[in-house]
Amino acid sequence: MAETVLEVSGLRRTYGAARAVDDVSFTLAAGGALGVVGESGSGKTTTARIIVGLERADSGTVTVGGHQRTGRPVGRAARLRWAREVQMVFQDPYLSLDPRISVGGALAETLRLHFPGADHRTRIAELLDQVGLGGREASALPHQLSGGQRQRVTIARALAVQPAVLVLDEAVAALDVSVQAQILNLLGDLRAELGVGYLFITHDLGVVRTVTDDVVVMRQGRVVEAGPTDRVLAEPEHPYTRLLLESVPRPGWDPRRIAEARRALG
Numbered sequence: 001m002a003e004t005v006l007e008v009s010g011l012r013r014t015y016g017a018a019r020a021v022d023d024v025s026f027t028l029a030a031g032g033a034l035g036v037v038g039e040s041g042s043g044k045t046t047t048a049r050i051i052v053g054l055e056r057a058d059s060g061t062v063t064v065g066g067h068q069r070t071g072r073p074v075g076r077a078a079r080l081r082w083a084r085e086v087q088m089v090f091q092d093p094y095l096s097l098d099p100r101i102s103v104g105g106a107l108a109e110t111l112r113l114h115f116p117g118a119d120h121r122t123r124i125a126e127l128l129d130q131v132g133l134g135g136r137e138a139s140a141l142p143h144q145l146s147g148g149q150r151q152r153v154t155i156a157r158a159l160a161v162q163p164a165v166l167v168l169d170e171a172v173a174a175l176d177v178s179v180q181a182q183i184l185n186l187l188g189d190l191r192a193e194l195g196v197g198y199l200f201i202t203h204d205l206g207v208v209r210t211v212t213d214d215v216v217v218m219r220q221g222r223v224v225e226a227g228p229t230d231r232v233l234a235e236p237e238h239p240y241t242r243l244l245l246e247s248v249p250r251p252g253w254d255p256r257r258i259a260e261a262r263r264a265l266g
């Protein structure tokens with residue numbers, strides 16, 4: 001059995017009467033890739049935000065590398081340590097990159113924060129190389145890059161701190177299909193090279209199929225099914241998982257049948 005890098009246990013979070021996350025538990029093996037899949041509103045993003053520390057849980061625990069993260073990190077040292085354990089890549093790199101700072105500058109800023117006092121030029125070149133970018137992109141501003149290149153920059157910046165876990169929240173959802181495939185390939189290569197664990201938050205079963213070993217299916221804040229991705233996608237046990245699989249449009253697909261199945265599920 002591979003060592004566990006991330007353990008989520010009994011997480012709950014309510015907003016007023018809404019149970020956004022309702023007793024969610026799962027584990028991610030070190031260097032593994034786990035998908036969290038479900039439709040809009042199923043609680044995926046709230047779960048991710050709690051793991052990263054952007055949101056607090058009402059109850060439950062998040063443990064990374066044997067170290068429990070409770071509440072919020074207090075003080076600069078704790079914030080930096082939390083950031084080194086788990087990094088997050090969001091759907092829209094435009095929102096997470098400062099438009100006035102060059103790509104090289106953004107990487108330098110992160111490296112200075114986490115590893116002060118060192119000369120980061122070699123490391124910046126290495127990070128850019130790891131994500132398939134070079135010197136030309138290093139001096140570019142975010143708006144001078146394509147969407148795929150910008151996402152490569154946010155991945156490089158996340159990897160700069162050598163996190164144990166990378167949480168990718170719909171990280172390829174805004175990209176064209178061919179660019180999506182390139183980024184997913186890149187992520188696969190980086191995982192093999194660096195041993196970083198991935199938590200893929202996505203509504204897209206194609207993404208789950210391509211890049212994850214295991215998958216957790218969420219519905220209305222709860223985990224309804226979990227297991228190896230191949231098994232869950234080939235032989236789904238829960239009606240909701242079957243519905244998700246059937247909801248992917250294909251030739252001969254009948255939206256009325258899906259709507260009926262959805263009503264039956266309640």
Ligand SMILES: Nc1ncnc2c1ncn2[C@@H]1O[C@H](COP(=O)(O)OP(=O)(O)OP(=O)(O)O)[C@@H](O)[C@H]1O
Nearest residue numbers: 015018019020038039040041042043044045046047
């Ligand atoms: N800050 C908040 N305040 C109030 N309700 C919230 C808040 N964040 C999430 N919710 C509610 O919690 C539920 C789960 O939302 P969440 O964003 O986690 O789902 P999701 O599966 O990630 O969906 P999406 O893919 O649309 O982001 C939803 O009903 C949502 O309206």
